[in-house]
Amino acid sequence: MTGQGRLAAWGIGLAALVALPFVYRDPYHLHILVLILIWSFAYTSWSMMGRFGLVSLGHGGFMGIGAYVTALLWNHLGLSPWIGIPISMAAAGALAMIVGYPCFRFRITGHYFVLVTLALSGIVLQVITATRDYTGGSLGYTPNRASGNKLLALQFDGKTTWYLIALAVWLFGIVVWHWVDRSMARYALEAISEDEDAAAAAGVDVTAEKLKITLLSALMTALAGAIYCQYQMFITPDTVSGIAVSLQMVFAAIVGGLFVSLGPTVGAIITILLAETLRIGFGTKAVGWDNLVYGVLLVIFIIFLPKGILGSLLDRLKPQRKVPRAHEQEAVQIARPGT
Amino acid sequence: MQTFLDIFDIYLLEAVINGILLGGVLALLALGLNLIFGVIDVTWICYAELVMLGMYAMYFMVQYYGVSYFVAAPFTILLVAVLGAALHYLVIAPLLTAPPINQLLATGGVLFVLQSFATVAFGIDFRNLGIRLPVLAFGDMNFSYARLLSFVAALVGMVAVYLFMTRTFTGTAIRAISQDRQIMALMGVDTKRIYLITSALGGALAGLAACLLVLQYDVHPFVGLSFGPITFLICVLGGLGNFIGGFIAAFLFAEIISLGGLFSDLEWGYVLAFAFFIVMMFIRPAGLLARRR
Numbered sequence: 001m002t003g004q005g006r007l008a009a010w011g012i013g014l015a016a017l018v019a020l021p022f023v024y025r026d027p028y029h030l031h032i033l034v035l036i037l038i039w040s041f042a043y044t045s046w047s048m049m050g051r052f053g054l055v056s057l058g059h060g061g062f063m064g065i066g067a068y069v070t071a072l073l074w075n076h077l078g079l080s081p082w083i084g085i086p087i088s089m090a091a092a093g094a095l096a097m098i099v100g101y102p103c104f105r106f107r108i109t110g111h112y113f114v115l116v117t118l119a120l121s122g123i124v125l126q127v128i129t130a131t132r133d134y135t136g137g138s139l140g141y142t143p144n145r146a147s148g149n150k151l152l153a154l155q156f157d158g159k160t161t162w163y164l165i166a167l168a169v170w171l172f173g174i175v176v177w178h179w180v181d182r183s184m185a186r187y188a189l190e191a192i193s194e195d196e197d198a199a200a201a202a203g204v205d206v207t208a209e210k211l212k213i214t215l216l217s218a219l220m221t222a223l224a225g226a227i228y229c230q231y232q233m234f235i236t237p238d239t240v241s242g243i244a245v246s247l248q249m250v251f252a253a254i255v256g257g258l259f260v261s262l263g264p265t266v267g268a269i270i271t272i273l274l275a276e277t278l279r280i281g282f283g284t285k286a287v288g289w290d291n292l293v294y295g296v297l298l299v300i301f302i303i304f305l306p307k308g309i310l311g312s313l314l315d316r317l318k319p320q321r322k323v324p325r326a327h328e329q330e331a332v333q334i335a336r337p338g339t
Numbered sequence: 340m341q342t343f344l345d346i347f348d349i350y351l352l353e354a355v356i357n358g359i360l361l362g363g364v365l366a367l368l369a370l371g372l373n374l375i376f377g378v379i380d381v382t383w384i385c386y387a388e389l390v391m392l393g394m395y396a397m398y399f400m401v402q403y404y405g406v407s408y409f410v411a412a413p414f415t416i417l418l419v420a421v422l423g424a425a426l427h428y429l430v431i432a433p434l435l436t437a438p439p440i441n442q443l444l445a446t447g448g449v450l451f452v453l454q455s456f457a458t459v460a461f462g463i464d465f466r467n468l469g470i471r472l473p474v475l476a477f478g479d480m481n482f483s484y485a486r487l488l489s490f491v492a493a494l495v496g497m498v499a500v501y502l503f504m505t506r507t508f509t510g511t512a513i514r515a516i517s518q519d520r521q522i523m524a525l526m527g528v529d530t531k532r533i534y535l536i537t538s539a540l541g542g543a544l545a546g547l548a549a550c551l552l553v554l555q556y557d558v559h560p561f562v563g564l565s566f567g568p569i570t571f572l573i574c575v576l577g578g579l580g581n582f583i584g585g586f587i588a589a590f591l592f593a594e595i596i597s598l599g600g601l602f603s604d605l606e607w608g609y610v611l612a613f614a615f616f617i618v619m620m621f622i623r624p625a626g627l628l629a630r631r632r
Contacts, residue, residue, distance in 0.1 A: 099617060103620070106620075106624040111439060112575060112579070123617075126606045126607075129606050291455035298447065299430055
């Protein structure tokens with residue numbers, strides 16, 4: 001596909017997405033779409049660093065901070081989410097820096113990085129639970145209903161409004177993804193993910209590059225958390241923070257495809273539709289079934305299709321595509337042992 | 340001086356000793372995880388979920404079938420050992436040549452599977468054995484027998500593993516493989532078999548921990564999340580694959596949780612432990628006992 005054709009396809013697709021709520025108004029289906037868009041944005045944020053081998057299990061923590069800080073500022077200080085969301089993002093960014101800088105400075109990579117970030121989401125979850133006088137603990141938390149200006153409180157009743165907001169946020173995520181994809185930082189980060197020492201020798205500032213992408217990813221994840229909170233108007237520590245949420249992000253991004261821009265979105269569509277279908281099909285009996293299917297799928301995907309559904313599909317459509325980058329090749333080997 | 344004495348009271352001593360007792364079980368868990376990491380170079384994110392299944396096995400055997408606790412325990416250990424071997428055979432073995440991150444994430448998938456399997460099969464109720472062991476009063480301090488028993492059993496388990504690793508041929512082979520993966524295959528050691536044995540051994544340790552934890556805690560599908568993360572942190576703090584480091588780190592963590600819980604809520608004990616872990620990662624990135632490069 002040529003560059004112009006691709007742009008046209010994006011344009012038509014977007015126009016269709018924007019027009020959708022004005023043509024089709026089923027509130028339940030719109031609700032599902034909003035959820036898909038918000039989670040897609042969160043998964044895209046995760047994959048921004050995940051695709052460079054920086055597997056973080058701390059993103060549940062960032063998301064929780066985004067959601068809880070925004071809600072707490074609104075309820076206790078009456079601060080509008082328009083100010084609260086930037087503050088919550090800054091808080092998540094600061095935390096990412098505090099944890100990220102020493103991690104990258106001291107070359108904590110691989111297993112160690114995963115487990116340090118795991119501790120991070122553990123801390124956030126426990127702090128939210130422990131400060132139950134303010135946050136409601138594990139029972140959850142509800143932002144106060146706005147009495148005055150709805151716009152100022154970022155609370156809307158209409159699903160259409162939320163759909164458009166979520167669409168804009170999601171599009172923003174995709175745009176940022178492409179922006180990173182075309183920047184010099186991508187080449188630097190790919191070099192780092194292949195060999196840190198060689199990258200450093202070639203003049204890449206390893207610590208700075210990693211910090212930049214981590215900061216970006218954390219800020220966007222916090223935004224996703226805040227938007228989720230404003231939309232659902234009810235958050236619990238388990239739905240927006242903690243290790244389960246982090247693993248959910250990893251899972252969706254991998255199933256969809258880590259190395260393509262729409263991969264996490266495809267992952268979100270699959271996981272959320274799966275969960276909803278199971279929920280409707282089995283009712284309360286379905287408790288646990290969705291995660292059971294998730295888990296089995298995750299294992300199968302990692303073993304047989306490590307590039308995800310969309311990634312593998314695109315590869316199949318374009319067999320003459322450029323030689324896969326080394327860190328992807330490594331992953332491909334699992335699918336075809338002996339190559 | 341007076342204020343110091345006020346703080347250093349009998350409760351503090353009680354918390355310290357309870358911390359040591361808690362440390363025993365944590366050390367046992369860390370040992371199993373370290374063993375697997377050291378030999379196979381894989382982190383089982385789902386390790387605590389194996390423990391959870393073991394706890395359910397204990398619960399059903401003791402509560403439903405009326406098997407006595409001490410008869411049920413060996414069966415549970417055997418069952419979880421088989422589970423560990425199966426986990427290796429089905430999930431880890433196909434991924435042995437994959438990037439380590441993929442292996443870690445695959446076991447993350449297994450975590451989901453085991454958790455939701457327990458939810459589907461057993462429901463989300465909290466269950467307990469209904470065995471109430473007496474409380475040992477010593478001076479003004481109270482210790483539960485359950486904790487003491489766990490501590491002793493954990494120590495016995497660890498000594499048994501130590502003897503196995505140093506006194507038997509298989510144990511020696513396991514240690515050798517953890518030092519050099521490639522060479523041992525050339526020396527005529529069947530690495531696949533050793534990996535399976537190690538996984539089963541790791542599983543058996545999880546089973547033993549399950550038998551001990553079920554005495555103190557209720558079982559529910561998410562019980563793994565309450566001590567799983569702590570176990571990973573202990574292993575990393577001690578240096579992944581470093582048995583002695585893991586042992587020391589387990590007691591450090593247990594003390595922090597226990598003392599933090601004394602001065603405030605239990606959650607703050609955990610928060611303190613997590614924060615301590617992150618700080619330590621910066622001071623000693625490769626583990627407590629690692630030599631500076």
